[in-house]
Amino acid sequence: MYEMKTVVGTSQIDKNGLLKASSIFDLMQDCSFFQLDSDIELTKYFNENNISMFLVSRQVDIYKLPKYSDKITVRTYVYECNEAYGYRNTVIYDENDNELAICYAIGGFVDLSSGALIRVPSSFIENYKFDKKQDMNYLPRKIKTDNNLLKEIDRFKVKKYCIDDNNHVNNARYIDMAIDYADDDFKRIRIEYRVPAALGDTIVVKKALIDDKVLLKFDNEDNKTYAIIKFSYSL
Incomplete structure (x- = not known):
């Protein structure tokens, strides 16, 4: 698990003084990448094989939006991984550790030379430690669309x-x-x-x-x- 503490600033709020939707995504994205960067073995493997992870999908459930100057904590961790995808929870808490927004995201392993999704060896996955999956309503990665309605x-x-x-x-x-x-x-x-x-x-x-x-x-x-x-x- 990786934790990031911060204060809601003026550049992150909307007309009502509440955290903007895109700021939620920014905070979750920053925390996730800091967590990846802190994993020495993962960073080494990515650099040696010219691999990265690109976001495939994200679901964010919002319980309450913090306001300007509120102290918040962002925590993120990987709860599951296979040869093609990694699955992550990221949660924003208030200063009393109440959940404000909760997310699950899926990232795919990508060859940076070609930009194509790839599979990593199962031996790499076996060495990775996972945290407990967060309790939330996990909806499908793919969003159904009807072109007749759009x-x-x-x-x-x-x-x-x-x-x-x-x-x-x-x-x-x-x-x-x-x-x-x-x-x-x-x-x-x-x-x-x-x-x-x-x-x-x-x-x-x-x-x-x-x-x-x-x-x-x-x-x-x-x-x-x-x-x-x-x-x-x-x-």
């Missing part, structure tokens, strides 16, 4: 501020992009990452309303999918 509502080009050091759109920036197309007060965000979007790519936004959920599909102009995001207003 309607194009917008399109735009990817800007520089969205790009990270992998030269594609950072996973949290998709939330910044999506937030304009959903109402406030959502309780769950699910996102499935498909093809990485790069600088200058055109994102075609398609939207559907299904019960208490907002479904968004970010495609390119050839209908290949960058990401699918679902906002739910109940848990």
